Amino acid sequence: MWQPYKKGFKAYLQLERSLSENSVDAYLHDVELLTQWMLLQGLQKNPAAVVQEDLQQFLKAIAEMGMGANSQARIISGLRAFFKYAMLEQIVQQNPTELLEAPKLKRALPEVLSFGEIEAIIGAIDQSTPEGVRNKAMLETLYSCGLRVSELVNLQLSQLYMDVGFVRVFGKGSKERLVPIGRDAVKYIQLYRDNVRVHVPVQKGEEDMVFLNNRGRRLSRVMVFLIIKAMAAKAGITKNISPHTFRHSFATHLVEGGADLRAVQEMLGHESITTTEIYTHLDREYLRETLHRFHPAFK
Template sequence: MWQSYIKGFKSYLKLERSLSGNSVDAYLGDLDKLIQYFQSLSLEPKLTDIKVADLKSFISWLNELGTQASTQARVISGLKAFFKYLMLEELIQNDPTALIEAPKLSRKLPDTLNIHEINELISAIDASKPEGMRNKAIIEVLYGCGLRVTELTELKISNLYPQIEFVKVIGKGNKERLVPIGGVALKLLDIYLTQVRVHMSIKKGNEDFIFLNRFGAKLSRISIFNLIKSLAVAIGLKKTISPHTLRHSFATHLIEGGADLRAVQEMLGHSSITTTEIYTHVDRDYLREVITQFHPRS
């Protein structure tokens, strides 16, 4: 169903929008849900015949299946991208998604770690093991630079500028940004690179990647997730954390310390400042103190 259009859409996402393989798969998965809906009705409509009413019925179908609002919003976003592509290619005259709105989502505050908990995570790493210094550097770079996990695994030696304390990061959509890197992270990186990594047998094609596994290949995303989970267990941390928690903590600590929101947006690589604004929540303990101290009914 619509195979030639889907093939063209896939190329558009990869080449013109420079999206990663995971993102492309997510968009195609959203489109597949619409196809499944029509197949459940034994329908195979032409793209030019799809109306707003069809898409509203599709969203109702998702609702009946118990699909969460966040998933519905993502599916609608994927369909909007598909029909936008069809309009750009002049394959359809009207965009049926133009009047479709995504469900309102509550803006959940992300979990964060305090500096004591971050220090505990790092202290739980056994530096005597071959991977110990590498893992300490990983935590310091994740927290010290606020990187996404893929940005960390893709970090390259050639993009490290220790003299000026910056690192070049390749973010979403292959967008480059320069991020400051602190002295502690640089020191641990230097120890790992000059005393550990230099003695490793490195697989061809992986020579420039900073963080390697024991086989001399670039670390996978899942390796970083497993590292964070195991450290949380080791220190008895009750919070559910992931590599992204360190990015949340980076942003929250900067803003609570008085950092400019635009500067934090730049360091995080957010395309919209609205995304960065989620970190502007005020510490709840501080709010409680303000109420206790100043409210006449306290």
């Protein structure tokens, strides 16, 4: 019954919203969960017949199954997107998600690495191997530009403007932005490109990719995660870190250095300044130090 609507929703997400394949699959999965639950309840309803109470019962059911607040919020977001599409296409006359309340979420702040810890992780790389030269260039770029891991693994040679110190990045929803790149990152990318990458047998379709594995294909996100984990362990750092930790540390260090929040938002590619505020968490010691330095009552 819902198949034609799901098909239309998929096309809307791909063409009008320009979402990635992973995001499209996640939204479709949310709608699929609702339709499966309705089937189990014996509710033979098309989207136009769904009311807010149905959705509240569905959310109650998934909460009772042990689904966490973050997962519930993610599903609500998917359902809101579907019914927004259904309103646009006049499939429904009223949006049942309009007054639907999402569970309150705690803002979990990721780990932050100090500049010294970043240097220790990058310094743990063995640069005597081809993979080490690549990994050095890769982690310097990750920290220097504050990239998402997906942006790093899909970075292309044609997106590097190293003579002027910028890289062109395609982020979520294929949104384009220009990000400054540091001198060290430029230096190590050039070393990797000129001395290692030239000897890799590049697979068809991967010719423009910056970072390649030894089979000539772009690296996977999992591989970047494993490389960072291994280097952190080698450097003796026990924090729970991932490629995202480098991005969060990049933003935190910028704000601690006095960067404007809007500039950080632009570099990270966030649509909303609220998202940037999560990434630019400042520790209490830094805030206290700032008060002592700048507030007249503390001088």
